[in-house]
Amino acid sequence: MNPATQTPQTTGTMGLLSQLNRVVYRRATEDVIGMKLKQLITLELLVNNEGCLQQELGATLMVDPNNCVLLLNDLDDRGYVERQRDPKDRRRHIVVITPAGQKALAKAEAKLEALEGEVLVNLEPAEREQLRDLLARAMEGQDGGPDVSCLD
Numbered sequence: 001m002n003p004a005t006q007t008p009q010t011t012g013t014m015g016l017l018s019q020l021n022r023v024v025y026r027r028a029t030e031d032v033i034g035m036k037l038k039q040l041i042t043l044e045l046l047v048n049n050e051g052c053l054q055q056e057l058g059a060t061l062m063v064d065p066n067n068c069v070l071l072l073n074d075l076d077d078r079g080y081v082e083r084q085r086d087p088k089d090r091r092r093h094i095v096v097i098t099p100a101g102q103k104a105l106a107k108a109e110a111k112l113e114a115l116e117g118e119v120l121v122n123l124e125p126a127e128r129e130q131l132r133d134l135l136a137r138a139m140e141g142q143d144g145g146p147d148v149s150c151l152d
Helices: 013-027 037-049 054-061 065-077 099-119 125-139
Strands: 081-086 089-097
Touching: 013 099, 037 054, 037 065, 037 081, 037 089, 037 099, 054 065, 054 089, 065 081, 089 099
Parallel strands: none
Antiparallel strands: 081 089
């Protein structure tokens, strides 16, 4: 077997997930899905939570406050998000997705789904769904899991 095409032998689940994650990150470029993957994840959080406190959003995304500001500035410049003052505490900002952001997210998600199909080509559709369900269940209750609530 050609060493350049060999798949590293990793028996652990986390190792395999890490490898699969790297494959997706390498392929899910801005040219392919229309935005950076971190931007897509941010917009998904915002649409699923009807807005987030900027500080909570950064914590959920596991990015430091400076990088969160840069990420949100880029999304704001594109017209995908708005930052509004929190009526409960004027020092905080609530980040919400705009209609343009929802439209861009829908396009990017469709492109990412096609990419997932390429990456997971060796799995049957039922296996892909099972994998997704298992990963979602594993994430429940974890930091950054699907049950994250950005607003109290």
